[in-house]
Amino acid sequence: MPSPTVENYLKAMLALSRDSGEVNVTDLSAALAVSKPAANGMVKSLAAQGLVTYERYKPLVLTSEGRRAAALILRKHRLTEMYLVDQMGFGWEEVHEIAEQMEHIQSPRFFARMDEIMGFPTQDPHGSPIPDREGEMERPDYRMLADVLAGETVVLRAVSTQADELLSFLTRKGIGLGTELAVVEVEAFDGSLRVRIKGAGVEVLTREVGRSLLVE
Amino acid sequence: MPSPTVENYLKAMLALSRDSGEVNVTDLSAALAVSKPAANGMVKSLAAQGLVTYERYKPLVLTSEGRRAAALILRKHRLTEMYLVDQMGFGWEEVHEIAEQMEHIQSPRFFARMDEIMGFPTQDPHGSPIPDREGEMERPDYRMLADVLAGETVVLRAVSTQADELLSFLTRKGIGLGTELAVVEVEAFDGSLRVRIKGAGVEVLTREVGRSLLVE
DNA sequence: GATAAATGTTAGGTTAGGTTAACTTGATCA
DNA sequence: TGATCAAGTTAACCTAACCTAACATTTATC
Numbered sequence A, B: 001m002p003s004p005t006v007e008n009y010l011k012a013m014l015a016l017s018r019d020s021g022e023v024n025v026t027d028l029s030a031a032l033a034v035s036k037p038a039a040n041g042m043v044k045s046l047a048a049q050g051l052v053t054y055e056r057y058k059p060l061v062l063t064s065e066g067r068r069a070a071a072l073i074l075r076k077h078r079l080t081e082m083y084l085v086d087q088m089g090f091g092w093e094e095v096h097e098i099a100e101q102m103e104h105i106q107s108p109r110f111f112a113r114m115d116e117i118m119g120f121p122t123q124d125p126h127g128s129p130i131p132d133r134e135g136e137m138e139r140p141d142y143r144m145l146a147d148v149l150a151g152e153t154v155v156l157r158a159v160s161t162q163a164d165e166l167l168s169f170l171t172r173k174g175i176g177l178g179t180e181l182a183v184v185e186v187e188a189f190d191g192s193l194r195v196r197i198k199g200a201g202v203e204v205l206t207r208e209v210g211r212s213l214l215v216e
Numbered sequence C: 001g002a003t004a005a006a007t008g009t010t011a012g013g014t015t016a017g018g019t020t021a022a023c024t025t026g027a028t029c030a
Numbered sequence D: 001t002g003a004t005c006a007a008g009t010t011a012a013c014c015t016a017a018c019c020t021a022a023c024a025t026t027t028a029t030c
Helices: A004-016 A025-032 A036-048 A064-086 A095-102 A108-118 A164-172 A207-212 B004-016 B025-032 B036-048 B064-086 B095-102 B108-118 B164-172 B207-212
Strands: A060-062 A153-159 A180-186 A193-197 A202-205 A213-215 B060-062 B153-159 B180-186 B193-197 B202-205 B213-215
Touching (some): A004 A025, A004 A060, A004 A064, A025 A036, A060 A064, A064 A095, A064 A108, B004 B036, B004 B060, B025 B036, B064 B095, B064 B108, B153 B164, B202 B207, B207 B213
Antiparallel strands (some): A153 A180, A153 A213, A180 A193, A193 A202, B153 B180, B153 B213, B180 B193, B193 B202
16 A cells, blocks of 8 residues: 555656656656655655656656556546535535545545546546546647737636636636637747636636647 | 644544543544654654653643644545535445545645535444534533443444445344434343344344444 | 766665564562 | 572664755756
């Protein structure tokens, strides 16, 4: 039984290993807010357990077993988030912290029941895919709103942030999953976006925010 | 923020301090399945935090602060159990283990929402009282079925066990909260009870089981 | 290709929580 | 009243997970 700490390392590694599957110690330690030696030490222990391939001074890579384990934790996290929003009436900005704790609960039946009650959802409330029971998940390639050109109209499909302030901000502005966004103008010097929000007004979003909004 | 370990010690102390409020180290260590020195050490640390009054070689007593903290953990446990049965369709024998983990979740809103969804229940699925937000709880004084005399008819109000085998056994025999039980005969030599179960048959229950069934 | 900067690693130490072995204290009972 | 036993305690040590300071290696830069 992996400890919650170990589970958090695995989850962080999965999140950091976007493209090549490689992760470096510095990023990992930053993501978990621990020192580099702490991350380094844990990574060795994960390697000893067959969850990570580790060679001194080389980038880290999750083994298939490690990746599967991480995805199953992510599955519990995202199922929980969906449950909290769908079945308990929480807002999408309130659920991350709770799910962060619930993801460590060891009870296959509990999560299976949740899944069943919701009708086997494939996405969490922020539009992120929920890994299946095998730990497999789709990775739809949405564009970032920040990359959309002036004149285009797109639909919000996912929000890649867990910052509750940003999520509340979006809600206040009338932006949610499925919302149609028309990019009116892109400010040349800082990349900020003037956007017409369908059913609401026109707002200016920073490039940073634009990078968190995944659209289609 | 108390660690889950500390919370478990407090909860165990509350459970063990039935009558006088006193708890001894040996019982505490047994309840938590740790060594006596481990319990002894933790108790000193709890005392330093003002949660327990501790004097060498004297029985332990929770301070009012410690008792309140323990009751609030128990509240989370029992609210969770009720939620799992009422809202998620689990059987009363399946919920203890899950609640044991969920009780450590730090999120007042989460438990408040649960409470609200269920309409502020005052008992858990086993008939045990749920402490209120202040940590206060009723302690109804039911009799043990084992103390009921032959000829009497009583109603099951609570089951003071968390052994899932016993709970499944009761379910299989048609015994649940509210079930009417008529004591037909008490075996003199071992105290076992022959009981007529309303709506089901006649069964023999050991004195041990009789002690877990709280009736009225 | 040498050197600075960034990245990774080792060494040594801390804390929380646990262990066993050995000892002290208090309770019990002839 | 003293011997005995259970209960409580102390001592010494273990592991997981963390820290800082110092050192090693790789990468980037001129």
